[in-house]
Amino acid sequence: MQLGTRWTSGEEPPAAVPDVLRAQIRAVDRALPGDDLGQPRPRWTLTFLERRPIAELETGVIVEVDATGAVTVRHDDEDEFA
Structure with missing residues (x-):
């Protein structure tokens, strides 16, 4: 595993974040309730x-590129092998 970077939700993702993930990360950020x-x-x-x-x-939402190259959004308590 290669460690990347950290940033706060709602901020522009750092340059290290691949373009393929950016739209879904923004969608998750927009869906978070205000505090x-x-x-x-x-x-x-x-x-x-x-x-x-x-x-x-940190809430458990994961945005990733799967083995087929598709971007998926899931929660870390979902069974990946279902």
Whole structure:
């Protein structure tokens, strides 16, 4: 696994984030509820597994490129092998 970078949800993803993931990351960011109490926004972590990019939000949302090259969005508690 290659460690990538971290950034705060709602901010522009760093240049290290592949273009293929950006639209779905933005869609997830837009779907997050606002926080009227001023809590910090969750942070994304970009890593690479088998040379495929994976962006994981602290809430458990994962945006990744699967083995076929498709971008998928899932939650880390979903059974990957179902």
